Amino acid sequence: MAVTGAVMVLFLILHVVGNLKVFSGAESFNEYAHWLRHVGEPAVPGRTVLTLIEVVLLVSVVLHMWAAISLTRRARKARPVKYAARRKSQASGYATHTMRYGGVVIVLFLIWHLLDLTFATVNPAGAAGLPYDRMVQGFAPERWPVTLFYTLALVMVGLHLRHGLWSAFQTLGLASGKAYRPLKLAAAGLSAVLVLAFLSVPFAILIGVVK
Amino acid sequence: MSGMNLTLKVWRQKGPADEGRMVTYHVEDVSPDMSFLEMLDVLNERLILEGDDPVAFDHDCREGICGMCGMVINGVAHGEQRATTTCQLHMRHFKDGDTITIEPWRAAPFPVVKDLVVDRSAFDRIIQAGGFISVPAGSAPDAHTIPVKKADADAAFDAATCIGCGACVAACPNGSASLFTAAKITHLGLLPQGQPERDSRAKAMVEQMDAEGFGGCTNTGECTAVCPKGIPLETIARMNRDYLRAK
Known part of the structure; x- marks a missing residue:
């Protein structure tokens, strides 16, 4: 969980930096998208870097899900008889208890997100549209349910990272006494920054700052 | 002074093969100064007089240091009072007219023996796998023969306070036993005497824990919150560190 999660977090950081290019205009954003597809040419064929990233991500997602599913199955086997009383959480950590269903929401979102902005099958601009147009038309004000879904999913991503980020350090044995407070604060901080940065784009389009 | 009247919903199970069920009892005139176990003693005395089978539960020292007692009270292991074993939980934390749900520890590796008594031999087998140091036995060595840093001694002692109750x-x-296993690994792994077997200990104990059928740790922190000895989550990080190094 920790290693594959870390790979995905690093990707999210790169992803959001790319997204913010939308604020420097259509040309800059489309150029960036073009560059992503052609970086390394002619030393390596087009899309080499992008394909490499996609493969690493796909493997990470699959292994992360496999780890989550096997942990859940082990947990069910370890407690065949449930408690009659509602088990009250004694540890403060709302995010911790959203990990499993949150993960499912994120996977569903991921499918929609790829269909929307990668394969453009559910995007109004279509596969022929330039990346910038796909983004702007995809989050157009009349498509507010899409924006709402993105917002909910990103909040789930934020909660997932809130627990996942420090948890990775714990799992890898890198956390110790004095480090917990700064670790948890950093986890909360980075999660919030990532979510707000991701949300800034659809909301900028919604209120017409980016068009 | 009149005591409290309580409604108890208690898990009753005749034996390992019995299916078990929640049974409701009323206990009257409970003094707020009673411990939770004394309140159950009152119920049991009445059940015996009535010719009924008393509620079986584990207990020994009743001072909060032996680790024998333990039950899930209103959905919380050892009840909601922090850093407290069931025997040290007092009825003053409850109100007149309260309904209290009492259940045994629920985990496949802790099969119910009877009512609220579970078999915690799985913990013994985890200790047998590596929770010891191999030294020539003899008379006790002089104190300070081997210097130990104060910070290490304190942390090792904190981990050593684990009473193995299973909360x-x-x-x-x-249903993970990570905090228990980690406490033992931390206790021995921090001291000089524990160094020679540090890697093999972590590996053997973690593998035994998994073999017993306990679940995996997802860092929820529920364990340390109910632990009557306040064993910190940090011990689990140390266990993971030692285990990864051993592998």
């Missing part, structure tokens, strides 16, 4: 397993949503 961590009962509270964990995954």
